[in-house]
Amino acid sequence: MLKKVSPALRDGTRIEDLFNLETREVSLSTMYDPEIHQIEMEKIFTKVWLLLGHASEIPKSGDYVVRYMGQDEVIVSRDRKNEIHVSLNVCPHRGMHVCTSESGNAQVHKCIYHGWAFRPDGSFVGAPLEKEKMHGEIYPKEKLGLKKARVQLFHGLIFATWNQEAAPLEDQLGDMKFYYDIMFGKTHGGMEVLGPPQRLTIPANWKTAGEQAACDGFHTLTLHRSQFDIGNFGNISDSMDEFIPIMQGINVAQKGNALRCISAATTFTSLIGSGEDFTKLSDDERVTKLPPPGIVNAQLLAEMKERLSPEQIHVCAVAPPQVGNMFPNVNLLFIYAPLPDGTLGSGYVIHTINPMGADKFQWITWFLCEKDTPEEVKDVIRAVAVQTGGTSGLIEQDDSDTWPHMTIAAKGAWGRTETLKYQAIGGENRPEGWPDKAHVYAGLSKDDAQWHWWLQYHELMTQ
Ligand code: FES
Ligand code: FE
Secondary structure, eight states, X not given: XXXXXXXXXXXXXXXXXXXXXXXXXXXXXXGSOHHHHHHHIIIIITTSOEEEEEGGGSOSTTEEEEEEEXXXXXXXXXXXXXXXXXXXXXXXXXXXXXXXXXXXXXXXXXXXXXXXXXXXXXXXXXOSSTTTTTTOSSSOGGGXXXXXXXXXXXXXEEEEESOTXXXXXXXXXXXXXHHHHHHHOSSTTOEEESSSOXXXXXXXXXXXXXXXXXXXXXXXXXXXXXXXHTXXXXXXXXXXXXXXXXXEEEEEEETTEEEEEEOHHHHIIIIIOOSOOGGGSOHHHHHHHSOOTTOOSHHHHHHHHHHSOHHHHHHHHHOOEXXXXXXXXXXXXXXXXXOTTSSEEEEEEXXXXXXXXXTOEEEEEXXXXXXXXXXXXXXXXXXXXXXXXXXXXXXXXXXXXXXXXXXXXXXXXTGGGOEEEOOXXXXXXXXXXXXXXXXXXXXXXXXXXXXXXXHHHHHHHTO
């Protein structure tokens, strides 16, 4: 039987050699290596479904935004038939970017170099000097369109892949779809973006943020300590023991996707603190008293109860998913946040981590809410999201401090010989009544869920 051969770097190191699957270690050199980066672009970013944005960003015919799939720029646009297309933003004539603005509305995208023009669906309209055949006669017009990616929508989120053989997105999400449906599919109207996304370029390898998003729980204790000091995550004293209840929850993971479901009882006690014993309540009573983040009134709550299954309602009642990722480069933050008037606010933040080289990525941040949220509440949700998960937000200011440091460390001749360790192992542990969906790790947050991210990375990179 033929043995699978792991790709190798120029110095003979095989990709396989960068991992110790038994001791759960990964070479720090993965966090900065232009050769590894190039292999990632081919083996991951041209193969998997990638999140590019939300349908509400381009509501009208001709609307478009320019986004990235790996290091390839793409035009995401809506055509006259209301269909969304994703086309490579590279002119098939001589390689100029066809679209040079970040967003807009156009029924024709005309390349500024020699004037070739393309429709929102990527098809070639024509070139100047049509009769004189500026575009030649070797290829018919049908062959001169922009390269097209496959597109799939998931609760309004726009995903695309270059891989014509890829299974549908549902396969990439696996059992985790059950939890993502809770996050994105709770209301009849669905979600919408609150304005255009923020963009920031960070001098770091994309994986520093990518793998952290897959449920790195322990950094909450230290890196985000200031959030507790100011009461954003509930008040806490100086004792580390007081963190233990906050670190309790249920991590779920599969295929590199991971979510941290945070104990509703702890949230209720620390952020509402009415003295009532939350654990004695039924699922229905719990979600009524503490609806998941973003469910801000009775109408949305009723819709949620209608749309979600009893198993999904149970998840919301016990520990709603609040923080996590979608493999490979999406970070999700669906959080509660105390407001200055004493009430409990919420914010939905989605980030994508777009690689721009081995030591640079673009951090795109969307703020969302349920479309049918009252207008005045949308302002509060936007403010909470900006202050926590925005590029200048308190949480992301903490997180983004570490990523460049790890990348610089990985550049050192000695530093690159260090390993990343995921050895806080809790083991699978599904509480009674919790749905049998994905790998379930209940209790104090450990490294198990995050390790799935690396297993998925390893699988794709060694193929
Ligand atoms: Fe676009 Fe020539 S490169 S028209
Ligand atoms: Fe964080």
